[in-house]
Amino acid sequence: MKIICKNCETSHYSSFNYCPQCSQKANLHRINSHEVFHEAVHYFTHADKGIFQLIRDLTLKSGIVAKEYINGKRKKYFPPLNFFLLIAAIFVFISNIPKEVPPIDIQKENQELNSISNPAQKEKMIHLYERKEKMLHFIKKYSNLMAMMALPLTAFFFWLFYRKENYNYTEHLVAGMYMLGFCILINTLLILPISLLFHLSSNYSTVLFLLFQLLYFTVFYYKFLNKNTKLQFAKAFTVSALGIIFWGIVSGFTVNAYISSGFWGIV
The missing domain is CATH 2.20.28 (Rubrerythrin, domain 2)
Structure with a gap:
């Protein structure tokens, strides 16, 4: 039948x-409530491709996950785009939890403004400092978002230096979703809470994140490309460092351009 x-x-x-x-x-x-709940739990915890298994594999196997996924084991792992977007959703949720931000007195915090006698010049400098404070607040609150924005550039960097490995740009982009998504997850759930627990400044937490990112990027691509020599490890380290530094230059230039001119229309 x-x-x-x-x-x-x-x-x-x-x-x-x-x-x-x-x-x-x-x-x-x-369809009932039990069915919906069961499907949701099944989606995240399925033995073959649950997100918790993916996080475990990204911890223990790092780049091998991307290598196997790209080479055909698509059912074995939680999809890279779903993982990256889920991490983004977690971060957006956490970053939008209301926090008390004390108002900043620009003139009190920047005593040099009192020495400016020209009203027009003084007002211009006050606006500049206001933009600086807004940008610093944005960076502090959305540091993970800025890291996510680095994905296309990071993938391009690795594709550029590893063109002979026969992976196209999109495949490097897939590897980057796993790699960068995992780094942002660790930053959100581990590095930032530790920084808050020990009352570390945002500068220290940023340095910790960058160091972890550099180390993980290096190990990830070393395993992703199945390399086994010290020279190839050094290359993975160099390319990772260059990618992070270049993104830092690009984002730093954008920040400075905004502080100087306020080109986003926020004064």
């Missing part, structure tokens, strides 16, 4: 548990 799949309308035998065309379950029942 044959039945019709309700998803793709393919005919198959009723003895089949899943549709051979689209893999949807053959025996469906009405």
